[in-house]
Amino acid sequence: MNRIPSTRWPDHRPFALFLSHDVDQIHDRELFRILADVNHVRRMLAQGERGNLRLALRRIARALVAPKPAERDFRTLLDIEARHGFRSTFFVLHDPYWSRHGPRYRLTCPELRRIADRIRAAGGEIGLHGGVLRLDRAEAYRESREALRAALGVEAVGIRNHLLRFSGADTWAAQEAAGFEYDATFGFADRPGAREGRMFPFFPEKRNILELPLTVMDVTLFRNLALDGPAALEAAWAAIEPVIEAGGLVSLLWHNNYFNEPEYADWQWTYERLLERLAAQNPWCAPGAEIAAWWRALPENSPLAGEATTVE
Secondary structure (H helix, E strand, O other), rough: OOOOOOOOOOOOOOEEEEEEEEEOOOOOOOHHHHHHHHHHHHHHHOOOOOOOOOHHHHHHHHHHHHOOOOOHEEEEEEEEOOOOOOOOEEEEEEEOOOOOOOOOOOOHHHHHHHHHHHHHOOEEEEEEEEEEHOOOOHHHHHHHHHHHHHOOOOOOOOOEEHHHOOOOHHHHHHHHHOOOOOOOOOOOOOOOOOHHOOOEEEOOOHOOOOEEEEEEEEEHHHHHOOOOOOHHHHHHHHHHHHHHOOOOOOEOOOHHHHOOOHHHHHHHHHHHHHHHHOOOOOOOOOHHHHHEEEHHHOOHHHHHOOOOOOOO
16 A cells, blocks of 8 residues: 555644444334334344343333434534534435335434534534435435435535445446535444555545545444443544544544433443544544545645555
């Protein structure tokens, strides 16, 4: 891999920070979510799937008896980030509601509009979470952009595919053809760390779409690796430190629906501790659209500059 000098971020900050959230669901008492929780319990009992049976049953009972208001998690999440002056990006999922991996809300529901207004009032960004049934289809991506524009009044310039589904050149080509300026899908679901050692934004294969590579995702730590809070914190930090040392882009993905959850307290605790550690390092933190615009404006980072955007 080619080594490049660290590009100076705004205000001479030592590295950049991209906080993002995939909005797969917003409702607590929702049929598909409860069925998924019940199925998780079934797999724990029948197949030995990892998990906490007591907490899983508590989550189901709480959702049925005393569901959270849809806006609570977003209020909490934005408050946590605001403590440090951080702003973030929320990728809103668009796909058929009834599909297996579809969103567990409709773009037209009033709660989502209020959530979108709250995000924008906090200086955040709304991007598209590309649906599984729309993967690598430029026309379908364009339909999703238009749906967000019609329902929420936003012009999405960034995208991340649902479940981190990614097929290389075909993904980037379809996203670029649909008019997106940046993608944030490039990363690992099964382990933390920079995929292919990518610690900086980069233009893939001399395309005009910019990739903001992922560093750490919550599901990786807690579900795929089955770590508790302290272990997850250290695993995440081990992946983050090399990016800080390189002066690169630290990119975190945390799902909104794991906040204010007694059953998933480690997820929120770890996010809060990570932001405290990161804030102490004085990063430049901005939504994806602003990071992409800054990177594009630097002459040495133009698409024609090639692939010299990795660090050994």
